[in-house]
Structure formats: C-alpha cells, structure tokens
Amino acid sequence: MSNDTNRDSNNIFYLILAWLCIATGGLGIFLPLLPTTPFLLLAVWFASRGSPRLHDWLWQHAHFGPLLIAWRDERAIPLSAKWTGTTMLAVSWLVMAWHQIPAFGLLAAGAMFTVIGFFLWMRPSPGSPHKDSENE
Secondary structure, eight states: OHHHHHHHHHHHHHHHHHHHHHHHHHHHTTOTTSOHHHHHHHHHHHHHHHOHHHHHHHHHOTTHHHHHHHHHHHOOOOHHHHHHHHHHHHHHHHHHHHTTOOHHHHHHHHHHHHHHHHHHHHSOOTTOOOOOGGGO
C-alpha cells in the first residue's frame, strides 16, 4: 500500500508542477521576461510523469501544441511569436523609461532585452530551411 501512496503522491506533485508551469508559461505570453516555450516544455515533462491525460492535452492543444511540436522537431520559434516577443520587449523598455527608471536599470534591461531579441530572431521559424545539427 505504501508504494501506491507514494505513486499517488508523486503523481499529484508532478501534476501540480505541470499546472504551475502552464500558468507561468501563460503569463509569459504577456510578460517578456517569462518565456512561454520553456515553461511549456517543463509542463509536458511533469505531465508525462503525473498525468498522461494532461500530457496528451498539451500536445494536442490548439495553441500550445504547435509551439511544442515546432520546438521539439526543429528548435524553431514561430514568426508570430518572434514579433510578439520583440514588441513586448520594446514596450516593456519604453514603459520603464516612461516611469524614469534609473539609467543603469534601463541599460541593464536594454542589454538583456537585446540578448533575448537576438535569441528569438536567431532561431529558425517552423518549416524554414536551416542547418541540420549534423552539418554544424
């Protein structure tokens, strides 16, 4: 019986972590410093251990599924996500400037946002021709 109890406890633990990652990834749609895809990848991993039903739901979800599949198969980020991310980064920096964040904060945020933006735009878009990992 203790094995069943431990298994149930682990399932609940993984299920809670999966839902926390889904919620955080959802926030990442609106907050530029919270990336959506890594949290969804974590959610899929946790769900695979805690709830096969939730795991399947994530892969088949109309919005999350294509992001997950593009990342799994091609390490790709959709063009719309690149534009949304870049726009949110710029808007966030402008809001910080509007609120007169000290210059060091603006410079640090600008540098970090630039690195994030470069990462977004350096990733291929799904279905685009790009180097195979074996040719690198």
